[in-house]
Amino acid sequence: xxxxxxxxxxxxxxxxxxxxxxxxxxxxxxxxxxxxxxxxxxxxxxxxxxxxxxxxxxxxxxxxxxxxxxxxxxxxxxxxxxxxxxxxxxxxxxxxxxxxxxxxxxxxxxxxxxxxxxxxxxxxxxxxxxxxxxxxxxxxxxxxxxxxxxxxxxxxxxxxxxxxxxxxxxxxxxxxxxxxxxxxxxxxxxxxxxxxxxxxxxxxxxxxxxxxxxxxxxxxxxxxxxxxxxxxxxxxxxxxxxxxxxxxxxxxxxxxxxxxxxxxxxxxxxxxxxxxxxxxxxxxxxxxxxxxxxxxxxxxxxxxxxxxxxxxxxxxxxxxxxxxxxxxxxxxxxxxxxxxxxxxxxxxxxxxxxxxxxxxxxxxxxxxxxxxxxxxxxxxxxxxxxxxxxxxxxxxxxxxxxxxxxxxxxxxxxxxxxxxxxxxxxxxxxxxxxxxxxxxxxxxxxxxxxxxxxxxxxxxxxxxxxxxxxxxxxxxxxxxxxxxxxxxxxxxxxxxxxxxxxxxxxxxxxxxxxxxxxxxxxxxxxxxxxxxxxxxxxxxxxxxxxxxxxxxxxxxxxxxxxxxxxxxxxxxxxxxxxxxxxxxxxxxxxxxxxxxxxxxxxxxxxxxxxxxxxxxxxxxxxxxxxxxxxxxxxxxxxxxxxxxxxxxxxxxxxxxxxxxxxxxxxxxx
Amino acid sequence: xxxxxxxxxxxxxxxxxxxxxxxxxxxxxxxxxxxxxxxxxxxxxxxxxxxxxxxxxxxxxxxxxxxxxxxxxxxxxxxxxxxxxxxxxxxxxxxxxxxxxxxxxxxxxxxxxxxxxxxxxxxxxxxxxxxxxxxxxxxxxxxxxxxxxxxxxxxxxxxxxxxxxxxxxxxxxxxxxxxxxxxxxxxxxxxxxxxxxxxxxxxxxxxxxxxxxxxxxxxxxxxxxxxxxxxxxxxxxxxxxxxxxxxxxxxxxxxxxxxxxxxxxxxxxxxxxxxxxxxxxxxxxxxxxxxxxxxxxx
Numbered sequence: 001x002x003x004x005x006x007x008x009x010x011x012x013x014x015x016x017x018x019x020x021x022x023x024x025x026x027x028x029x030x031x032x033x034x035x036x037x038x039x040x041x042x043x044x045x046x047x048x049x050x051x052x053x054x055x056x057x058x059x060x061x062x063x064x065x066x067x068x069x070x071x072x073x074x075x076x077x078x079x080x081x082x083x084x085x086x087x088x089x090x091x092x093x094x095x096x097x098x099x100x101x102x103x104x105x106x107x108x109x110x111x112x113x114x115x116x117x118x119x120x121x122x123x124x125x126x127x128x129x130x131x132x133x134x135x136x137x138x139x140x141x142x143x144x145x146x147x148x149x150x151x152x153x154x155x156x157x158x159x160x161x162x163x164x165x166x167x168x169x170x171x172x173x174x175x176x177x178x179x180x181x182x183x184x185x186x187x188x189x190x191x192x193x194x195x196x197x198x199x200x201x202x203x204x205x206x207x208x209x210x211x212x213x214x215x216x217x218x219x220x221x222x223x224x225x226x227x228x229x230x231x232x233x234x235x236x237x238x239x240x241x242x243x244x245x246x247x248x249x250x251x252x253x254x255x256x257x258x259x260x261x262x263x264x265x266x267x268x269x270x271x272x273x274x275x276x277x278x279x280x281x282x283x284x285x286x287x288x289x290x291x292x293x294x295x296x297x298x299x300x301x302x303x304x305x306x307x308x309x310x311x312x313x314x315x316x317x318x319x320x321x322x323x324x325x326x327x328x329x330x331x332x333x334x335x336x337x338x339x340x341x342x343x344x345x346x347x348x349x350x351x352x353x354x355x356x357x358x359x360x361x362x363x364x365x366x367x368x369x370x371x372x373x374x375x376x377x378x379x380x381x382x383x384x385x386x387x388x389x390x391x392x393x394x395x396x397x398x399x400x401x402x403x404x405x406x407x408x409x410x411x412x413x414x415x416x417x418x419x420x421x422x423x424x425x426x427x428x429x430x431x432x433x434x435x436x437x438x439x440x441x442x443x444x445x446x447x448x449x450x451x452x453x454x455x456x457x458x459x460x461x462x463x464x465x466x467x468x469x470x471x472x473x474x475x476x477x478x479x480x481x482x483x484x485x486x487x488x489x490x491x492x493x494x495x496x497x498x499x500x501x502x503x504x505x506x507x508x509x510x511x512x513x514x515x516x517x518x519x520x521x522x523x524x525x526x527x528x529x530x531x532x533x534x535x536x537x538x539x540x541x542x543x544x545x546x547x548x549x550x551x552x553x554x555x556x557x558x559x560x561x562x563x564x565x566x567x568x569x570x571x572x573x574x575x576x577x578x579x580x581x582x583x584x585x586x587x588x589x590x591x592x593x594x595x596x597x598x599x600x601x602x603x604x605x606x607x608x609x610x611x612x613x614x615x616x617x618x619x620x621x622x623x624x625x626x627x628x629x630x631x632x633x634x635x636x637x638x639x640x641x642x643x644x645x646x647x648x649x650x651x652x653x654x655x656x657x658x659x660x661x662x663x664x665x666x667x668x669x
Numbered sequence: 670x671x672x673x674x675x676x677x678x679x680x681x682x683x684x685x686x687x688x689x690x691x692x693x694x695x696x697x698x699x700x701x702x703x704x705x706x707x708x709x710x711x712x713x714x715x716x717x718x719x720x721x722x723x724x725x726x727x728x729x730x731x732x733x734x735x736x737x738x739x740x741x742x743x744x745x746x747x748x749x750x751x752x753x754x755x756x757x758x759x760x761x762x763x764x765x766x767x768x769x770x771x772x773x774x775x776x777x778x779x780x781x782x783x784x785x786x787x788x789x790x791x792x793x794x795x796x797x798x799x800x801x802x803x804x805x806x807x808x809x810x811x812x813x814x815x816x817x818x819x820x821x822x823x824x825x826x827x828x829x830x831x832x833x834x835x836x837x838x839x840x841x842x843x844x845x846x847x848x849x850x851x852x853x854x855x856x857x858x859x860x861x862x863x864x865x866x867x868x869x870x871x872x873x874x875x876x877x878x879x880x881x882x883x884x885x886x887x888x889x890x891x892x893x894x895x896x897x898x899x900x901x902x903x904x905x906x907x908x909x910x911x912x913x914x915x916x917x918x919x920x921x922x923x924x925x926x927x928x929x930x931x932x933x934x935x936x937x938x939x940x941x942x943x944x945x946x947x948x949x950x951x952x953x954x955x956x957x958x959x960x961x962x963x964x965x966x967x
Contacts, residue, residue, distance in 0.1 A: 161725045168687055172684060313929065327844065347717070426855065430808045554871070554874045565880060583902070592910060628955060631941035
């Protein structure tokens with residue numbers, strides 16, 4: 001290790017003698033300036049509560065560590081070199097005096113040992129600490145959420161202008177420092193300055209975009225978004241920077257130590273180096289090409305030309321891009337107003353009287369138009385043919401919520417008994433005359449109605465309409481919505497509930513449209529109402545709506561009851577004739593049966609009379625016996641012994657069993 | 670070195686542009702710029718265009734939007750003259766009419782909106798108490814007139830207040846986008862609407878049931894009449910049958926003893942055929958069960 005250190009760059013004498021103290025002074029100056037910029041960022045972070053400044057102060061503060069490491073390493077290298085020169089000088093003198101070498105083997109001096117400790121222990125540890133410091137904002141972001149969510153709501157507008165100046169001060173001062181240090185770092189003896197130079201230029205860039213962000217905010221563009229964007233960009237950069245340092249730290253263990261090559265400290269970021277040496281990108285690219293093609297592609301004239309022409313080409317490209325702002329393309333149906341330094345061309349002050357707006361210069365129509373470049377002239381393009389629409393009838397949180405509710409209403413079968421859209425407006429309406437007469441002594445003589453009211457409109461065709469829409473109201477769409485709501489509320493407050501809901505929809509719509517159209521015209525918004533649609537009118541959805549459905553259902557139920565009554569009646573009356581007929585027929589059958597039976601019995605009796613006359617005793621006996629045979633065929637028969645008295649124990653339960661028991665009992669006596 | 674010149678040139682350009690920005694300002698159409706020199710208002714620029722100024726902190730510019738903008742004042746529960754509490758949301762369109770007074774007396778938009786809000790709330794509270802709810806929510810043909818009168822009265826009250834205060838702002842339009850009852854009253858309106866409909870639906874259903882029952886009753890009456898007639902006819906028919914049968918039964922008079930014996934035998938046969946148990950002493954004659962024959966009687 002010692003030999004390696006002895007062979008490092010600091011032991012080589014540079015081609016021209018460079019003052020090591022100058023680099024150290026610059027490092028100290030860098031440290032001071034970086035510290036001052038940190039204080040500036042700290043001040044504006046506190047004054048503005050800006051997320052971008054909040055991050056910038058931390059990024060700038062870490063730069064102090066980089067400059068400190070640079071300074072201490074430069075100093076130790078100088079001391080080590082001086083110590084080695086002193087030792088060599090002493091050795092040469094001893095040899096000149098014929099004395100033996102004081103040291104047989106080159107031994108390490110105190111300064112060299114300190115340097116070795118610095119480069120092998122302190123610098124890697126400090127690099128890791130630097131990386132952790134750079135990663136801290138990202139870690140906090142993961143743990144606590146984005147810092148800009150707080151900044152967006154708390155950004156204080158009192159110090160916006162000073163904040164711009166602060167950002168530019170940081171950018172300008174650190175840019176000068178960084179560029180100067182980067183220039184010195186091209187000399188190998190001062191190479192260590194590259195780390196501080198790169199870091200300061202990074203801070204300068206971050207300060208510049210912070211200043212630009214605050215410029216946009218003061219202009220009222222994009223609200224506080226620029227602050228958020230800058231915060232995100234700086235955090236992303238710091239995270240990448242930290243990852244690079246950590247990767248370098250790991251790879252450094254495996255890097256072969258070759259004598260005579262420079263050791264790049266861990267805190268000297270290659271990413272930051274891009275700011276100090278933009279041409280380094282080309283060198284890296286060239287080395288890659290050389291390696292891939294097997295010959296020095298980077299030595300070809302084309303590559304050298306490209307390297308030289310790159311920056312001019314980029315600048316030309318940017319210039320051309322900027323010059324594109326001289327052209328305005330107005331498409332069919334659109335109208336454009338050109339503003340020079342914020343004033344529409346030909347207009348210094350907008351008129352007070354509504355009629356005078358139509359006397360303003362005619363806006364540009366479709367075609368290609370030329371104007372002065374931004375920011376001298378800007379174009380406001382509006383689509384006069386575009387038909388915008390707006391729906392009211394329910395509360396919406398935001399644009400996405402409005403679209404979701406509109407889509408749901410469009411694709412769902414809406415019934416009164418179900419709440420399909422939350423937060424529907426309940427418009428107050430007077431009680432219908434008939435209901436009022438019913439004499440309720442209610443304190444509130446009103447009904448509630450919900451519905452969907454939709455309008456379509458566009459910017460009017462009069463010359464002044466474009467100007468009115470652009471300049472008269474801060475938020476024309478919000479104003480249109482308010483007027484729309486006002487007219488619907490006022491109209492419904494004086495309309496008949498059933499006329500609107502069912503009986504006179506056409507008249508209702510026309511009356512409301514006429515009223516709304518007049519109101520929009522009177523407000524001077526410069527728009528033209530094209531259509532008013534009223535749909536989905538209903539009493540408050542849910543139980544109230546259901547009760548209205550039940551009235552309709554009750555009509556059906558009434559009819560059902562009546563029909564059921566008729567069905568029952570038909571059932572009752574329909575079968576009555578047949579039942580009557582049945583009764584008659586049964587009577588007839590009985591009558592016939594009685595007659596026939598009587599006749600046959602008479603015949604039967606005569607035949608028995610004849611038989612009896614012929615054989616009086618035997619016929620009667622035969623008759624009696626046959627009767628017994630037939631009658632007793634299925635009867636249970638018990639023969640009791642002679643003189644046995646049959647006693648029925650329980651006359652109520654006369655049964656064969658009782659009789660049998662009685663017989664047995666009597667027999668055993 | 671050449672490369673450095675490019676870099677420095679671009680950086681210098683950016684810095685120069687940014688510095689120029691601190692020496693110039695623009696006034697957009699329908700905005701007003703108030704220029705302050707060391708904190709004092711020194712000029713007010715109402716015409717749109719490019720103007721020069723000394724950089725901060727010597728001069729600063731406060732730009733004021735002179736367009737009409739909306740201020741929504743959320744409703745609060747206020748009783749009307751006929752003691753019916755309502756919640757009226759008011760939206761005012763206001764604009765800056767005198768930028769210098771606006772800056773001096775109000776400072777910024779936020780402060781202006783706070784003061785304007787309180788004045789609108791005050792005027793609303795007073796004016797609502799002078800109107801009857803029944804005058805503005807009614808099917809009466811004068812409703813529109815009453816509503817506009819209420820609206821104009823509110824606008825006038827606010828404008829008068831602002832004129833007295835001389836804030837440098839004016840309310841150009843006033844809108845009432847929403848009139849509502851307090852939630853508890855709204856619930857009662859819901860309940861009343863529900864009950865009113867329920868009453869109607871139940872009445873309709875009852876009408877149906879009544880009509881159905883009447884139809885059934887009529888049918889039952891008709892049926893009863895028909896069956897009664899049929900039963901009457903049946904009695905007559907059976908009587909006729911019995912009369913006809915009686916003619917045949919005269920033959921039994923010729924030998925009543927035989928007729929009775931035969932009838933008894935028939936009756937005994939019918940009786941004994943139904944789960945009968947016959948207990949006979951072993952010495953009893955078989956026909957002891959039977960009624961005595963005419964010969965035996967003799």
